[in-house]
Amino acid sequence: MTEFSDDALALITTLKMAGVTTFFLMLIGTPLAWFLAKMKSRSKVFIEALVALPLVLPPTVLGFYLLIAFSPQHLPGQLWQEFTGQQLAFSFSALVIGSIFYSLPFVVQPLQKAFEQLGTDYLEAAAMLKAGPIDRFFSIVFPMTKASFITAASLGFAHTVGEFGVVLMIGGNIPGETRVLSIALFDHVEAFNYSQAHSLAFGLIIASLLLLSAIYLLNHKPLKINNNIEQS
Amino acid sequence: MNTLTLAIQSTNHSFPFTVNQRLSFSGIVGVFGHSGSGKTTLLRSIAGLNEKISGSIVFNDKTLFDSHSKLNMSAETRNISIVFQEPRLFPHLTVEQNLDFAVKRCTNSQLNKKDIIELTGISSLLQKNIHKLSGGEQQKVALARAVLSEPSLLLLDEPLSALDRKSKKELINLLKVVHKKLKLPMIYVSHSSEELQQLAEQLIVLEQGEVRNIGNIHQIIHQLNDTQLINQQTSLTVTVEEINHQHGLVQLRFENQKIYMSLEQLAVRHKKEHTQHKLRCYIFASDISIATKEPTSSSIVNQLKATIADIKLDHSQVLVSLKCQEQEFFASISTYSLDKLSLSIDQDVYIQFKASAVRTLTF
Structure with a gap:
């Protein structure tokens, strides 16, 4: 029962983290994507590569550098502590910031x-x-690219739910704060609690499958709109 | 009278683009030129869509752009509207929503939406999805939308170039009606002298980014006969006098001369209504022949007495300009005929052309 409520808490934390992250991702990602789409300078390639970096790097690399940056010994961590009075590393905010970097290319x-x-x-x-x-x-822009906004938000959300390496490095596994589903699953496996691990893992597979199916279903509509754009 | 003062240079061309001109809008101003002559650059500069320009643009004492004082009004604040070559109707909106887009953003609304819908003949299209419309219908909606934004200047960038001849005729009539009823200053850009001849009062010819000619439409078209830019032709305004259904002819008048045009040139539904109306016509120089004696037994219906004003040789062809009272005519004949008839300047001759050679895009 305790394990179940721990997992439920991890689920709530995960959804909360993914929701907040997606909100900020859309807020940051939209102007960034607009800027890149309109940019004609050669340095565009460098910014594009920077944004795409989390696609190829092991998440632990990103997690490692974020952990260092978030620590009170370094400027970002120091500034955070100064303004909020709380430590950034091993906090929910750290998870959100890490997830924003990690899921940025998907948005x-x-x-x-x-x-x-x-x-x-x-x-x-x-x-x-x-x-x-x-x-x-x-x-004009938003209604004509609405499907891409839905795709970007869904992918950003789904990818954040599925992250492991970054949260492992900067999260700290604090129940109700930084303990997310992927970490909870890892804990179950380490404790040889396979039945609990199965229910979490299988639940994640089904939920992700449903979410991705919904994205692809939506993506059939934008194709039609885009065709119309080309025809007209 | 509305005036537009242009003193602009554009840098995004392979050749220098320089226009220094003051335009007065007594009627529609036409801009003619071939692809790459700078027509669209000119229009986009006036609209505020071309960033790579320097100089100044002043419309009715309001400075829209002045690179010297770093003044550059954004496109949305210039109160200028464009009908583009492709209609650019918003595909996520219906026809009526496209019109409403303009109405909602018009701060000082004077026009009635219903009136413009009726004027442009698009009442039956309002609820339609824009990609269900034909090319002609789309351009009508684009025109209605541009008019409903109530601009102080309407720019038309080759709006008919993608349309068939029937739709072109319809749109030309519509543009004339819109211009007449709303007294809206318009600049009409096209590479078709045929369209411009029907619409414009003044014509500007652009070549390699510079104004080559400017003036009255008929005069400028006649000036272009010496170039390779258009088909050599006579451009004239006539009055529709009488419609002869029995012979399928329309009797036209200029000064006190009568000429005939084929009735097929007029759209069916307008055949009765348009007597006494002014009509712009053109006759290709290759369709006019010259006789030194009055042709009394010819099947050709149009025969006019004229005096040769000029003879210009162009390889094996000759362009003969003739004066019939005050109206100029142009006939293209072979050097063989020139020699055979021994034509000379100031000689009185007869020009002949078939009724089917008199062409128009109006009605």
Whole structure:
């Protein structure tokens, strides 16, 4: 019963972490993707590579450097402690920050592609109808690339739920704070508690499958919209 | 009268783009030029969509752009609208929502949406998805949308180039009606002298980023006869006098001369309504022949007495300009005919052309 409530707590922490991370990912990822889509300078390649880095690096590498940066001995950790009065390493906030770095390419890449495909024609047409930049974003860009926003948010959320290496390094396994599902599963396996591990692992597989199916289902619609864009 | 003062240079061209011109909008201003001549650069500069320019743009005493004082009004604040070559209707909105997009953002609304919908003839399309519309319908909606944003200047960037001839005729009539009813200053850009001849009062010819000619539409088209830019032609405004259904002919008048045009040139539903209306026509120089004696027994319906004003040799062809009262005509004949008829300047001759040679895109 205790283990069950521990797992339930880990599930809540995971969902909370993934939810908060996704919110910030969209907030940061959207302007970044827009900037990259419009950027013509050669340094674009470097920024793109930087954003994509978590796709190829072992998560523990990112986790290791974040752990160092978050420690009170280094500037980011020091600043955090100064402003919040709390230590950054081994906190929920550390998990969220780490997850933002870790899942950034999953949000930036689909959005950047969508913005590039959208082009400038419709935005110019909207400007000539007196729509300013923010108006254009909400009345043209967002509705025409809505499916990509849903894809980006879903992938960012799903990828954050599935992370292990980064949270292992910077999380600290504190129940209700930093103990997430992937860590809970690892604990069960280490304790040879295979039945509990099975139920967690199988639950994660089903939930991820459902989420990804929903994304792919949604992705059939944007294809139609994009075709229309090309035809018109 | 509305005026637009341009003193601009653009740097995003393979050749220097320089336009220094003051335009007065007594009617539609046409801009003619071939691909790459700088037409679109000019339009985009006026609209505020071309960042790579220097100089100044002033419309009715309001400075839209001045690189010297670093003033650059953004496109959305210039109160200028464009109908682009491709309609650019927003695909996630219906026809009516596309119109509403313009209406909602128009701060000082004077026009009634319903009136514009009726004027442009798009009432039956309002609830349709934009990709269910034909090319002509899409351009009509784009025009209605641009008009509903109530701009102080409307720019048209080759809006008919992708349309078939029937849709072109419809849109040209519509543009004329919109211009007449709303008194909206318009600049119409095209590489088609045929379209411009129907719409514009003044014509600017751009070549290699510079203004080559500017002036009255008929005069400029006649000036272009000496170039390779257009098909050599006579451009004239006539009055529709009478429609002869029995023979399928339309009687037209210029000064006190009568000429005939084939009735097929007019769209069916307008055949009755348009007598006494002004009509822009053109006759290709290759369709006009010259006789030194009055042709009394010819099947060709149009025969006019004229005086040769000029003869220009161009390889084996000759472009003969003729004056019929104040109207200029242009005939392209072979050097063989020139020699055979021994034509000379100031000689009185007869010009002939078939009714089917008189062409128009209006009605």
